[in-house]
Amino acid sequence: MDATGRSAWARGRVLASLAVLTAALLAFHSAVPNTVGRLGSLLETFLPWLGLAVPLLLVLALLRRSAGALVALLLPAAVWATLFGGRMATEDRGAYDITAVQHNVSDVNADPAGTARALTGAGPDLIALEELTSAALPVYERVLAPEYPYRAVRGTVGLWSKYPLTDVRPVDIRPEGVGKDWNRGVRSTARTPWGDVAVYVAHLPSVRVQWHGFSSGRRDESAGLLGVVLAAEQLDKVVLLGDLNSTVDDRGLTPVTSRMRMDSAARDLAFSWPAAFPVSRIDHIMTRSATVTHVRSLPATGSDHLPVAAAITLDR
Numbered sequence: 001m002d003a004t005g006r007s008a009w010a011r012g013r014v015l016a017s018l019a020v021l022t023a024a025l026l027a028f029h030s031a032v033p034n035t036v037g038r039l040g041s042l043l044e045t046f047l048p049w050l051g052l053a054v055p056l057l058l059v060l061a062l063l064r065r066s067a068g069a070l071v072a073l074l075l076p077a078a079v080w081a082t083l084f085g086g087r088m089a090t091e092d093r094g095a096y097d098i099t100a101v102q103h104n105v106s107d108v109n110a111d112p113a114g115t116a117r118a119l120t121g122a123g124p125d126l127i128a129l130e131e132l133t134s135a136a137l138p139v140y141e142r143v144l145a146p147e148y149p150y151r152a153v154r155g156t157v158g159l160w161s162k163y164p165l166t167d168v169r170p171v172d173i174r175p176e177g178v179g180k181d182w183n184r185g186v187r188s189t190a191r192t193p194w195g196d197v198a199v200y201v202a203h204l205p206s207v208r209v210q211w212h213g214f215s216s217g218r219r220d221e222s223a224g225l226l227g228v229v230l231a232a233e234q235l236d237k238v239v240l241l242g243d244l245n246s247t248v249d250d251r252g253l254t255p256v257t258s259r260m261r262m263d264s265a266a267r268d269l270a271f272s273w274p275a276a277f278p279v280s281r282i283d284h285i286m287t288r289s290a291t292v293t294h295v296r297s298l299p300a301t302g303s304d305h306l307p308v309a310a311a312i313t314l315d316r
Contacts, residue, residue: 022053084269103115171200187229240285
């Protein structure tokens with residue numbers, strides 16, 4: 001009993017309610033509406049970090065000596081572990097056929113040559129780059145050409161490959177009102193030993209967290225256009241690499257994620273942004289008729305993003 005005569009089970013009802021609310025937001029985040037400030041997408045972008053409420057509430061429950069709050073905390077802890085516990089695994093999950101690296105190299109990167117060398121050090125078969133500038137592109141071409149003789153560049157995105165590339169064409173993912181010089185998508189066919197693979201590189205528009213909410217309208221529109229293109233792809237095997245400016249939990253990317261195989265490794269955390277203190281993975285490697293067996297973040301380069309590498313097994 002405390003000074004007011006309440007037992008350990010009667011104390012901390014507010015804390016217990018907050019624990020239940022946290023569990024509800026984790027489990028039913030898709031029910032949070034996007035009509036006002038796209039709050040649903042904002043929550044989903046940083047959804048794993050909602051788990052920080054559990055240790056905070058635990059400390060408060062211990063200070064309050066509330067048995068009820070402590071029991072209630074088991075609920076959000078269990079939901080978080082179910083959603084994200086498996087995504088924290090870092091071990092290789094099996095054999096693979098090819099490796100790919102995805103990197104937004106930043107248009108203000110002061111060391112493109114060093115960045116290119118760092119990416120080749122991971123030994124990938126495919127390298128996708130975004131935010132290529134006219135000044136930096138020749139540097140990337142020169143450094144990557146010896147090991148990656150095949151390339152497909154359109155606008156500010158590009159793909160370098162150890163395998164021959166054919167049927168290279170731009171992918172129009174421009175939101176309404178954006179000029180024709182905005183080119184952030186490219187598609188090519190990689191001639192691999194396991195058959196032809198359609199490889200897409202895309203850079204969706206940036207989002208902003210503003211006083212009135214989450215500004216993601218253009219990103220969502222661009223994701224819808226990319227989803228239409230992916231749905232129309234004729235080849236069975238597809239690899240998508242890109243800076244999609246959100247996490248796989250964000251409903252704004254549903255037009256894309258619904259067209260790809262979102263196996264457990266593709267959903268791993270492997271935070272990539274911002275490079276100084278990564279809090280989310282907005283750089284992705286997704287597949288269709290193929291399996292991502294392992295995803296990891298690579299060491300920082302001269303970009304504000306970390307590179308992301310994935311091992312991929314192609315369906316036979």
